[in-house]
Amino acid sequence: MSTVDTTTICLDVRDLVKDYPVDGASDHRAVGGVSLTIAEGEMYTLLGSSGCGKSTTLRCVAGLERPDSGRIELAGVPVVDQGVYVPTERRDIGMVFQSYAIWPHMSVFENVAFPLRVDGRRRTKKEVRRRVEEVLGTVRLADFASRSATQLSGGQQQRLALARALIREPRLLLLDEPLSNLDARLRDQMRVELRELQRRLNVTALFVTHDQAEALSMSSRIAVMDQGRIVQEGTPREIYQRPATRFVADFVGTANLLDAEVVERAADGWLLRTAAGVVRASCPDGTRVGDRVTMTFRPEDIRMHLSPPDAAAGGATMLAGTVDRVDFFGESVECQVSCGAAVLLVHRHPQAAPREGDTVHIELAAEGCAVLTDRGARLPAAAGPVAKAG
Numbered sequence: 001m002s003t004v005d006t007t008t009i010c011l012d013v014r015d016l017v018k019d020y021p022v023d024g025a026s027d028h029r030a031v032g033g034v035s036l037t038i039a040e041g042e043m044y045t046l047l048g049s050s051g052c053g054k055s056t057t058l059r060c061v062a063g064l065e066r067p068d069s070g071r072i073e074l075a076g077v078p079v080v081d082q083g084v085y086v087p088t089e090r091r092d093i094g095m096v097f098q099s100y101a102i103w104p105h106m107s108v109f110e111n112v113a114f115p116l117r118v119d120g121r122r123r124t125k126k127e128v129r130r131r132v133e134e135v136l137g138t139v140r141l142a143d144f145a146s147r148s149a150t151q152l153s154g155g156q157q158q159r160l161a162l163a164r165a166l167i168r169e170p171r172l173l174l175l176d177e178p179l180s181n182l183d184a185r186l187r188d189q190m191r192v193e194l195r196e197l198q199r200r201l202n203v204t205a206l207f208v209t210h211d212q213a214e215a216l217s218m219s220s221r222i223a224v225m226d227q228g229r230i231v232q233e234g235t236p237r238e239i240y241q242r243p244a245t246r247f248v249a250d251f252v253g254t255a256n257l258l259d260a261e262v263v264e265r266a267a268d269g270w271l272l273r274t275a276a277g278v279v280r281a282s283c284p285d286g287t288r289v290g291d292r293v294t295m296t297f298r299p300e301d302i303r304m305h306l307s308p309p310d311a312a313a314g315g316a317t318m319l320a321g322t323v324d325r326v327d328f329f330g331e332s333v334e335c336q337v338s339c340g341a342a343v344l345l346v347h348r349h350p351q352a353a354p355r356e357g358d359t360v361h362i363e364l365a366a367e368g369c370a371v372l373t374d375r376g377a378r379l380p381a382a383a384g385p386v387a388k389a390g
């Protein structure tokens, strides 16, 4: 798990718990003990499926929900603690939500100027104009200042919402599914724009999304949430390449998951029996014959040969299989390959696609494999396994 330089902490959340009453009888635990730390300048993402508690966590940070217990510190100052509760308007934050929440009766300029007019600080008209123009320039809306906010496209309205969130230079930007209302193409564009802007301004952001592509491409670090808890935290690469649990491997990206049983200790590793065949792998100290684990590897990490290779790459596993299905996705094809009693997903370039019914030879590189225990703790990836098909 990655750590944060403690001298630059922007947000610190400790043991956050939030229950909602259900039918007036029992409580539903929406957030069950979340702790996280975000350093200045980070884009930190809460990623998870609907209902996992990511928005509730963000709303507690925003001051829109009052947690049942836990502690929240913003830039070293407690905003939630025993006997302490700082209301939203006194937290140094900016917010952007899925619905643009712009004011339709105001111009673009007035939408952005509004937070400056109501924060109780005295500014001259000239100061307000200069600051608003500066922020509108930042989000590429400088030419739209006098337009009614309703005359903007979806992407422009979301940029306006961002400008309004940034106008007071908040310590922390809270982004709750800000791109979800945009169509697919615009969402891709805005993803790049938002990340680029966040980096350029070096603003710290807590970002909530259920979209793994957004999380992987935009984040400094990701916390994957399930049932009100963070189940893994790490850089996008760590999360994708070294999932800690079966849930994370399955939720983030496409994963091949094989139940495996440790069947024998060999001279150069362990033999694991899987539905695809027997695979040789190295396992950590403490492994015993009879242990049940999960092997996981990504479809793009599998090499597929149409004829048997003379020799597998060092430490690779070879398995024979039959192509059941080939699905075309433009830039790649996804092949379903039967290997023993397992079906594996393999990604390939369309020009190197096999045909349905072909016999193929699957090569699993050791470094592409992660080994998980059934309890979810990750064991080191197999170093130098050799495979025996069948």
Ligand SMILES: Nc1ncnc2c1ncn2[C@@H]1O[C@H](COP(=O)(O)OP(=O)(O)OP(=O)(O)O)[C@@H](O)[C@H]1O
Pocket (backbone or CB within 6 Å): 020, 021, 028, 029, 030, 048, 049, 050, 051, 052, 053, 054, 055, 056, 057, 210
């Ligand atoms: N105001 C509320 N009253 C009762 N239950 C709530 C309330 N808000 C959220 N919940 C419940 O708490 C759980 C977590 O909700 P939350 O909105 O945080 O999830 P989420 O991960 O952000 O999901 P989504 O992406 O669908 O918004 C869900 O089971 C939800 O039904």
